Amino acid sequence: MVQHVSPPASGYRALVIDDDKEMRASLGVLLERSGWTVSVAASAQAALDRMEAFDPDVVLSDVRMPGMTGLDLLTALKGHDVAPPLVLISAHGDIPTAVKAMQDGAYSFLEKPFDPRRLLAAVLHAAENHRLLSATRALRDQLSSLSGLDRVMLGQSSGIAALREDVIDIAAQSGSVLVQGATGTGKELVARALHTLSPRREGPFVAVNCATIAPDRFDEQMFGVLDGVTGWVRRADGGTLFLDEISACPPSVQAKLLRVLETGEVTPLGSDTMIQTDVRIVAAANEGLAERVTAGTFREDLLYRLNTFEVHLPSLRDRGEDVILLFGHFVEQLSETYEITPPPLTAEDAAALLAHDWPGNVRELRHVAERRVLSARRGGGSVAAALRMTDTADDVPDNLRAAVAAFERTLIANAIKTHGGRMDAVAEALGIGRRTLNEKIVKLGLKKADLLE
Known part of the structure; x- marks a missing residue:
């Protein structure tokens, strides 16, 4: 009597091959009672003939069979783009052969008589790994033909899928953008994607890390100096200015950035003349700008100007x-x-x-x-x-x-x-x-x- 001896594996498919009718039937019942969808074959060649249509997550096969052996099957499976893992069942005298098969690419082998729990654990582990690697391969193939945005933000999770859609929608707009996410999540890459996919793509993309600038040099580097430094805002004219770590901006610079956002006007140091610019600002920060507003270290009106659109990057x-x-x-x-x-x-x-x-x-x-x-x-x-x-x-x-x-x-x-x-x-x-x-x-x-x- 075959008992249910393992947690269900609903959704997985197993192809069972054995020339012994009784063993073939026993294995099929064991797997089906554990939630598997099973197809059985009396020969390796018959299994190969139905491989594409059944699309198994794992193949469970005897080693020694008339005609095509388990080792021959292993060689044949290597010709498939994403071959299912092969778990071999061997009699005691076939163990050296089975070990060599593993060295040649078989996933695992079990010696007869086998423990049902061990067999179910082995095939489930093989199937899970196959599904994971197959999904990765399929996504990689798909992404190779997609836009540059997909290559920047690889992934299939709901968070990253929503992020891609947000970036595509926001890139076509003209308003400023606030990108928020933990360190290392790729805020600058998202900013570059917003620029590349926007009508400003032919213009410059200027990236500035505000946390690395000495407070006494912020004004001249951001807005320029009369007859001297041009300044980042004017360098980004016609394009995108990316301000990373925006919370590091001193209060005096925050006020001038607000004017740029409201009017597009820049006044270089030492000059009384305002210069008109056309620049889109994308700012980035770790979570917590609202708290800085409450603490009085970041202007609330600047935050509201920056977050015309918001993008939140999920942690890995x-x-x-x-x-x-x-x-x-x-x-x-x-x-x-x-x-x-x-x-x-x-x-x-x-x-x-x-x-x-x-x-x-x-x-x-x-x-x-x-x-x-x-x-x-x-x-x-x-x-x-x-x-x-x-x-x-x-x-x-x-x-x-x-x-x-x-x-x-x-x-x-x-x-x-x-x-x-x-x-x-x-x-x-x-x-x-x-x-x-x-x-x-x-x-x-x-x-x-x-x-x-």
């Missing part, structure tokens, strides 16, 4: 399995930069990615992907190991910091050469903003002209 921890897709995107991108074959994503890797809390959001994920690719370049590594490096990153000796700087110098130099000095393309390939790229180039002493000789 709230995006579910998007982390798998994003990680795969970064690994492929970095593997191309480092000129290696992308390391495969194992079930253990996927589990580690989904279990991590990602306090650094997408930026942290990209760093983990980079460490994974570098480990693969040396012939080893795993996601878990790359994550452990994150936990100890604050305790880095000077010699390692020097090594990291040397590595960054090589990576950026190669990217500049690869993309022919097109810095927007370089920044996109490296997964960083133009401002961050420029800062690193200066810090590392790189000279674009020398690299392109």
